[in-house]
Amino acid sequence: xxxxxxxxxxxxxxxxxxxxxxxxxxxxxxxxxxxxxxxxxxxxxxxxxxxxxxxxxxxxxxxxxxxxxxxxxxxxxxxxxxxxxxxxxxxxxxxxxxxxxxxxxxxxxxxxxxxxxxxxxxxxxxxxxxxxxxxxxxxxxxxxxxxxxxxxxxxxxxxxxxxxxxxxxxxxxxxxxxxxxxxxxxxxxxxxxxxxxxxxxxxxxxxxxxxxxxxxxxxxxxxxxxxxxxxxxxxxxxxxxxxxxxxxxxxxxxxxxxxxxxxxxxxxxxxxxxxxxxxxxxxxxxxxxxxxxxxxxxxxxxxxxxxxxxxxxxxxxxxxxxxxxxxxxxxxxxxxxxxxxxxxxxxxxxxxxxxxxxxxxxxxxxxxxxxxxxxxxxxxxxxxxxxxxxxxxxxxxxxxxxxxxxxxxxxxxxxxxxxxxxxxxxxxx
Amino acid sequence: xxxxxxxxxxxxxxxxxxxxxxxxxxxxxxxxxxxxxxxxxxxxxxxxxxxxxxxxxxxxxxxxxxxxxxxxxxxxxxxxxxxxxxxxxxxxxxxxxxxxxxxxxxxxxxxxxxxxxxxxxxxxxxxxxxxxxxxxxxxxxxxxxxxxxxxxxxxxxxxxxxxxxxxxxxxxxxxxxxxxxxxxxxxxxxxxxxxxxxxxxxxxxxxxxxxxxxxxxxxxxxxxxxxxxxxxxxxxxxxxxxxxxxxxxxxxxxxxxxxxxxxxxxxxxxxxxxxxxxxxx
Numbered sequence: 001x002x003x004x005x006x007x008x009x010x011x012x013x014x015x016x017x018x019x020x021x022x023x024x025x026x027x028x029x030x031x032x033x034x035x036x037x038x039x040x041x042x043x044x045x046x047x048x049x050x051x052x053x054x055x056x057x058x059x060x061x062x063x064x065x066x067x068x069x070x071x072x073x074x075x076x077x078x079x080x081x082x083x084x085x086x087x088x089x090x091x092x093x094x095x096x097x098x099x100x101x102x103x104x105x106x107x108x109x110x111x112x113x114x115x116x117x118x119x120x121x122x123x124x125x126x127x128x129x130x131x132x133x134x135x136x137x138x139x140x141x142x143x144x145x146x147x148x149x150x151x152x153x154x155x156x157x158x159x160x161x162x163x164x165x166x167x168x169x170x171x172x173x174x175x176x177x178x179x180x181x182x183x184x185x186x187x188x189x190x191x192x193x194x195x196x197x198x199x200x201x202x203x204x205x206x207x208x209x210x211x212x213x214x215x216x217x218x219x220x221x222x223x224x225x226x227x228x229x230x231x232x233x234x235x236x237x238x239x240x241x242x243x244x245x246x247x248x249x250x251x252x253x254x255x256x257x258x259x260x261x262x263x264x265x266x267x268x269x270x271x272x273x274x275x276x277x278x279x280x281x282x283x284x285x286x287x288x289x290x291x292x293x294x295x296x297x298x299x300x301x302x303x304x305x306x307x308x309x310x311x312x313x314x315x316x317x318x319x320x321x322x323x324x325x326x327x328x329x330x331x332x333x334x335x336x337x338x339x340x341x342x343x344x345x346x347x348x349x350x351x352x353x354x355x356x357x358x359x360x361x362x363x364x365x366x367x368x369x370x371x372x373x374x375x376x377x378x379x380x381x382x383x384x385x386x387x388x389x390x391x392x393x394x395x396x397x398x399x400x401x402x403x404x405x406x407x408x409x410x411x412x413x414x415x416x417x418x419x420x421x422x423x424x425x426x427x428x429x
Numbered sequence: 430x431x432x433x434x435x436x437x438x439x440x441x442x443x444x445x446x447x448x449x450x451x452x453x454x455x456x457x458x459x460x461x462x463x464x465x466x467x468x469x470x471x472x473x474x475x476x477x478x479x480x481x482x483x484x485x486x487x488x489x490x491x492x493x494x495x496x497x498x499x500x501x502x503x504x505x506x507x508x509x510x511x512x513x514x515x516x517x518x519x520x521x522x523x524x525x526x527x528x529x530x531x532x533x534x535x536x537x538x539x540x541x542x543x544x545x546x547x548x549x550x551x552x553x554x555x556x557x558x559x560x561x562x563x564x565x566x567x568x569x570x571x572x573x574x575x576x577x578x579x580x581x582x583x584x585x586x587x588x589x590x591x592x593x594x595x596x597x598x599x600x601x602x603x604x605x606x607x608x609x610x611x612x613x614x615x616x617x618x619x620x621x622x623x624x625x626x627x628x629x630x631x632x633x634x635x636x637x638x639x640x641x642x643x644x645x646x647x648x649x650x651x652x653x654x655x656x657x658x659x660x661x662x663x664x665x666x667x668x669x670x671x672x673x674x675x676x677x678x679x680x681x682x683x684x685x686x687x688x689x690x691x692x693x694x695x696x697x698x699x700x701x702x703x704x705x706x707x708x709x710x
Contacts, residue, residue: 014434022708095707099438099545102704108438119543125465127472136465139458140546 009075011111012192012224013097018070018106020092020248066092068248070106076191079218079225081239081256083232083263086279086395088245090228094118094196097226112191115141117182119196119280126170130161130180133169137184151187158213159183160206174283174389179206186213193217196228197282197394211238230396231337232260264335264372272297276393282376283389290319290326290379290390293356295397303397307370307419308404310362315377317359317391319351326351326390327380330363333396335372340417345380365401369419370411374398447700452547462554463561481565485521489514496638505640505673508577511570515671516637518570519599519663522563524628526603529555531624533611534706541707548703549696552611556604563596574670588669588676595662595669598688602658605692612698615706635659640667641675655680658687 067089074080082090096103098116124133134155138148148155156162159180161172169177185193193214215238218225229235235242235256242259244252252262274295281287297303298312305311327345334340348359374396380387403411411419471477492513496502504512530552534541537551577583614620634657636644641664644651654660661676661684668674 096438100542101707103438103440105440109434110436110438111434114436114545116544125469127469128465132464132468136461139455139461140540140544142455142546143457145457145460 011073012076013072013074013111013226014109015070015072016107016109018067018093018096018108019065019104020067020089020096020101021104022064022066065248067096067103070248070250072243072250072253074224074226076224077218077222078241079215079227079239081235081242081259082226082228082245083230083235083242083259084245085263089248090245091118091196091280092248093245094194094226094228098194110192113142113189114192114194115185115188115190116194117185117196118194124169124177124181127168129168130159130165130172131156133180134184137181138188141185141188142190143188147189155183155187158186158209175206182206182210186210186217190223192224192226194226197230197280207234214238229337230394231333232263233337235260235337260336271398272300272303274395274397276395280394282392282394286389287391287393289321290317290323290351292317292377292379292391292393295377295395297399298360303399305365305399305401306404307366307368307401310364311399312360312362313397314358314360316356317351317379318356319353321353323351323381323390325349325381327382327387328359328361329378329380330375331378332373332375334417335374335398340368340373348379365399367418367420368401369415369417370401370403371413371417372398372400373417447696448547452549452553455547455550458546459550459554459557462550463557466554466558467561481562482569485514485517485566485569488517488521492517492638502639503643505642505667505671507667507671507673508582511573511577511583511671512640512667513638514570514573515667516635516663518563518566519595519666520632520635520637520659521566522559522596523599523603523659523662524632525559525562526556526600527607527610527624527628529559530604530607531610532614532621533608534615534702535611535618535621538707541703549608549699552604552608552699556600556607559603560596560600570670583671586669586672588665588674591665591681592669595665598685599659599662601692602662602688605688605695608695608699609691612695612702615702631657631659636663640664640673642673656683658684658691660684 070089070093082093084090092101094116095101095118097108097110098114098118100118124137128136131152134152135145135148139145156165159176159182161176161180161183164172164176169180172180185195195214211234214225214227217223218238218240225238227235227238239256241254242252242256243250244259244263252259276292276294293316295316296314298314303311326348328348329345330343332340332342343363346361348361349357351357376392376395377397378389379391380389382388467478471480474480476483489510493509497504497509497513533548533551533555541548574583578585610620610624632638634653636654641651641654641660644654661680664674664676665681666674668676
């Protein structure tokens with residue numbers, strides 16, 4: 001297949017001057033009522049209840065370039081990582097590439113079929129069996145029935161769902177759901193695969209299996225992979241090249257390690273307020289039964305904390321059905337995406353629909369070494385063993401821990417992340 | 430350099446940027462959607478697919494009581510039961526084509542926002558589902574028809590050869606109107622509610638519960654009904670199977686042209702909206 005005598009690489013995606021413009025504050029609410037609501041809010045000088053989050057009201061009525069002149073060539077067999085902080089334009093780029101929305105200017109030329117997985121299990125129907133869903137999903141991703149037939153056994157084997165393949169997927173656990181969905185996408189005959197954050201779900205073992213499969217897809221099968229993630233360790237593991245997006249432009253293109261370093265410098269750790277209404281969810285059907293609305297670091301202007309103080313966090317949430325007990329845990333990561341640990345689940349109480357709940361809690365960072373961290377918030381029903389995830393926004397809640405102990409030297413990366421309390425000396429008899 | 434690009438993604442350009450060939454490539458998906466529509470519709474119902482037959486049966490009986498019995502509207506000398514069932518079978522088909530496609534963008538926003546496939550596959554599979562329902566209901570109609578035919582009350586006419594065209598036309602008209610509505614609902618969802626009333630009103634402007642001939646002494650009403658493109662197929666359906674109905678060549682021609690125009694407007698609008706609707710929904 002590969003011809004060593006011709007070192008020339010074959011481009012499969014060519015992006016030229018790609019721009020995507022969104023109108024701020026002018027997006028219709030969908031009904032006349034919502035439009036009137038926006039208008040009334042504007043008249044009173046209040047915040048528009050229908051504005052898409054993350055929009056700066058100073059830009060109200062103006063336009064916003066989600067992508068501002070993107071030029072990129074991707075070659076056959078590459079595994080290209082795309083990183084950048086929230087709002088940098090990653091998702092917009094993938095959406096245009098997957099033909100979900102059209103660009104405002106510029107063009108993308110593509111050689112071959114694109115299979116995109118911007119969300120796990122898109123198009124899966126709860127009432128249909130696993131097998132039916134494989135066909136359905138394959139067809140949605142552009143395969144013919146004959147192509148799915150040929151790969152059916154491989155797909156079922158990879159998904160590890162063999163025993164349940166004729167069971168409706170509504171009886172599947174979320175893990176099985178992810179496995180099945182990924183298995184379909186990974187076995188497509190498409191020349192280009194586009195993945196957005198999809199590996200964030202699923203257990204570690206399966207994640208590793210997926211990454212391995214993706215590497216094979218890119219390396220041996222000569223297909224091209226575009227991978228977006230906030231998890232730097234998966235980027236490191238999978239990608240052969242990496243671009244960093246910032247404010248709709250490519251600010252770096254090349255070596256993976258260098259890209260990660262640049263990305264970290266652009267990451268803003270100072271946010272203390274997160275609006276969660278419109279961000280994506282990691283869990284299947286996320287945020288439908290219970291929805292986190294916002295998260296605030298209380299009493300701070302930036303989320304920088306000394307390891308001697310408590311981090312005070314407030315969340316607002318609402319439910320669409322009654323719950324008797326809801327658990328909350330934090331999944332803590334170091335800034336490069338490597339996991340640090342989870343907090344023990346805490347019951348935040350019962351809830352009824354039609355009301356917004358406010359929950360305030362503290363997190364003690366005294367065990368963390370100096371550095372930048374982020375956490376995901378995971379709200380679930382049941383205990384750790386039998387957890388049904390209700391809401392898990394993809395948002396990384398970032399904070400920085402500084403040492404409050406002046407007698408400590410600067411924290412060294414080689415020490416790890418955890419700063420345990422000193423050993424206790426036992427009295428000698 | 431000689432490059433063979435297979436796809437080019439550009440800003441939305443003209444109004445006539447329509448890719449019907451691609452729709453054909455995704456025909457397996459259409460079949461899949463049709464299957465899914467049936468699977469999902471009757472899951473966790475007691476009577477299951479029997480509803481396909483029960484629905485028109487109950488409606489026909491009600492029509493028979495209300496319009497035939499209480500209101501005493503003429504049925505052109507045809508047995509009332511068959512008369513209403515004929516009209517209702519055609520109308521149910523048409524209205525289900527509209528109702529099932531009118532919400533295409535809004536109900537599928539989740540899927541459309543995450544993966545690309547030709548969006549037209551959705552409404553097309555919906556009207557095909559309606560077509561299958563129609564054929565089943567038509568078979569039931571045929572059984573009742575046979576009963577009356579044996580007694581010599583009704584007979585087929587030469588218009589029976591026109592039936593397939595009338596059926597396909599009804600489907601395409603429903604598709605056209607449905608996708609026009611679905612394109613417009615991306616901007617204003619109020620329309621989705623209005624469409625329910627609209628279809629109901631439309632039924633009364635179509636000779637479903639009365640024969641077109643009963644309007645001949647009322648020129649204003651007659652005019653409204655005759656500019657309705659659904660009039661010709663319904664009347665033709667009755668003329669073919671019941672032997673009564675007022676169909677003119679001009680009326681048929683008009684109705685076919687109106688269908689074609691609405692369908693083309695629908696497809697153009699739909700193709701235009703599908704490229705950027707994710708930004709507005």
